[in-house]
Amino acid sequence: MPDVPQNGGYMVAAYIVTAVILLGYALSLYRRTNKL
Amino acid sequence: MSLAQKGRWIALLGLVLLAGVYVRALAFTPLERFQGPAQKIFYLHVPAAWSAMLAMGLVGLCSILYLIVKDARFDRFAAASAEVGTAFSLVMLTTGPIWAKPIWGTWWTWDARLTLTLFLFFLFIGYLLLRGAVAEPGLRARYSAVLGICGLVLLPFIHLSVYLFRTLHPQPIVLKPSSPSLPGSMLVTLLVSFAVFTLLYVGFVTQRYALALLREAQGREHA
Amino acid sequence: MTDLLRQAWTVARKDLLLEFRTRTALVSALVFTALVLTVFNFGRDPTAVATIDLAPTILWVTFTFAAMLALNRAFQLELENQALEGLLVSPLSRTSLYWGKLLANLVFVALVEAVGLPLFVLFFDVPVGRVLLPLVGVIALATIGFVAVGTLFSALVIRTRFAELLLVVLLLPFLVPPLIGAVQVTARLLGGRPLSEAAGWFRLLAAYDIGFVALATLLFPFTVDE
Numbered sequence: 001m002p003d004v005p006q007n008g009g010y011m012v013a014a015y016i017v018t019a020v021i022l023l024g025y026a027l028s029l030y031r032r033t034n035k036l
Numbered sequence: 037m038s039l040a041q042k043g044r045w046i047a048l049l050g051l052v053l054l055a056g057v058y059v060r061a062l063a064f065t066p067l068e069r070f071q072g073p074a075q076k077i078f079y080l081h082v083p084a085a086w087s088a089m090l091a092m093g094l095v096g097l098c099s100i101l102y103l104i105v106k107d108a109r110f111d112r113f114a115a116a117s118a119e120v121g122t123a124f125s126l127v128m129l130t131t132g133p134i135w136a137k138p139i140w141g142t143w144w145t146w147d148a149r150l151t152l153t154l155f156l157f158f159l160f161i162g163y164l165l166l167r168g169a170v171a172e173p174g175l176r177a178r179y180s181a182v183l184g185i186c187g188l189v190l191l192p193f194i195h196l197s198v199y200l201f202r203t204l205h206p207q208p209i210v211l212k213p214s215s216p217s218l219p220g221s222m223l224v225t226l227l228v229s230f231a232v233f234t235l236l237y238v239g240f241v242t243q244r245y246a247l248a249l250l251r252e253a254q255g256r257e258h259a
Numbered sequence: 260m261t262d263l264l265r266q267a268w269t270v271a272r273k274d275l276l277l278e279f280r281t282r283t284a285l286v287s288a289l290v291f292t293a294l295v296l297t298v299f300n301f302g303r304d305p306t307a308v309a310t311i312d313l314a315p316t317i318l319w320v321t322f323t324f325a326a327m328l329a330l331n332r333a334f335q336l337e338l339e340n341q342a343l344e345g346l347l348v349s350p351l352s353r354t355s356l357y358w359g360k361l362l363a364n365l366v367f368v369a370l371v372e373a374v375g376l377p378l379f380v381l382f383f384d385v386p387v388g389r390v391l392l393p394l395v396g397v398i399a400l401a402t403i404g405f406v407a408v409g410t411l412f413s414a415l416v417i418r419t420r421f422a423e424l425l426l427v428v429l430l431l432p433f434l435v436p437p438l439i440g441a442v443q444v445t446a447r448l449l450g451g452r453p454l455s456e457a458a459g460w461f462r463l464l465a466a467y468d469i470g471f472v473a474l475a476t477l478l479f480p481f482t483v484d485e
Contacts, residue, residue, distance in 0.1 A: 005072035007138035014077040014134040015058060018084070018127050022054065022236065025123040026047050029243040033040040033250065103481055155432040162429040169419035179415045182478045183429065186408065189474055190433055193467055197436040200459055201443065
């Protein structure tokens with residue numbers, strides 16, 4: 001029975017990147033609509 | 037409540053629920069035996085793809101409708117959808133290679149999915165650049181609509197060409213990607229994630245649309 | 260229909276006559292093509308990779324550049340002579356305007372390709388004799404694909420600041436299906452594979468051309484009308 005691959009690092013990276021992009025965009029929208 | 041505020045609340049709800057998806061995917065969804073933890077990227081990548089495709093589809097649809105009835109609301113929506121689509125396709129474009137590396141052994145592979153992702157991203161960027169380059173609102177709306185429709189028609193051709201390319205050039209796979217039939221728990225996580233990403237799309241588009249309205253009200257050229 | 264074609268020819272002829280009077284764009288495109296082919300030659304190691312493996316890519320990169328040059332030169336003509344306003348005021352239909360420009364651009368690219376192909380055969384010692392007809396066929400199909408969309412997009416970017424750059428950026432995704440098809444077919448033809456293997460790609464190229472020429476014809480009026 002092969003071991004489960006140890007690639008958790010990739011998972012973490014992807015989850016962080018996604019959060020950064022989505023939060024970043026949400027923030028950008030908030031600030032742009034707030035200025036007006 | 038103004039449109040911008042409604043959008044903000046929807047987006048906020050989406051983000052909170054996204055955190056919930058994170059928790060569920062990371063802690064409460066079983067590990068895939070052969071692909072390991074990296075398989076869980078799937079729960080973000082695929083819904084992001086859905087949102088990006090939805091965004092592009094609506095850009096195309098609104099472009100057609102705009103050219104037919106010349107209603108500025110369609111143009112505004114198309115512009116909003118394009119910007120939101122760019123964000124989601126950026127998520128696709130980053131999570132795709134991060135997923136590919138452990139599963140296929142390489143950061144990039146010209147398979148149908150990743151290639152389509154790349155060109156979808158270019159289409160969105162091109163659309164936004166065109167809008168930025170044309171100052172006059174009427175002209176900008178018409179030109180963007182032309183591009184939007186062409187983009188929509190292009191997508192099936194890209195898919196077909198890459199598919200044709202791949203069926204004749206099978207590539208080695210290090211680990212087999214997820215099979216279509218997912219065990220129950222994983223399927224639930226995926227479906228919830230789809231719903232959350234759709235909610236995020238709605239929240240973001242609403243805000244971006246509101247932003248366009250606000251700018252126009254202020255008499256600014258760029259909406 | 261014949262009226263449309265006649266009008267289209269009038270538009271095409273004007274562009275082509277203007278082009279041939281100065282000849283600068285055509286000559287630069289030809290020289291550029293020769294240059295690109297030369298650079299490719301020095302960029303490879305013939306003992307490491309067989310020419311025949313690289314040949315299709317070399318050919319198509321060269322032709323893609325040629326098509327881009329043709330599309331860019333089409334602008335210069337319009338902008339310099341303010342010909343666009345003149346054309347719009349004339350009784351020519353929008354559709355014949357598009358087809359005329361398409362025709363002129365195609366003739367220009369065809370000329371460059373007609374010189375480029377023999378140069379390619381010469382520089383890389385590629386056996387095209389037996390497959391010349393299908394090869395010309397695929398070159399024609401792919402070129403129509405690039406130029407049909409490119410001509411439409413030229414109208415979109417003509418009044419913008421970084422027009423040539425924007426044109427390339429917008430066009431890039433649209434070059435992908437014809438380019439993949441063209442390289443695949445060329446590779447099979449040069450590799451002596453039976454024509455039937457390339458049938459699927461030919462169909463894709465043809466479908467792309469028909470689809471986008473029709474779409475561009477339909478959409479072009481929106482780029483010039485009020």
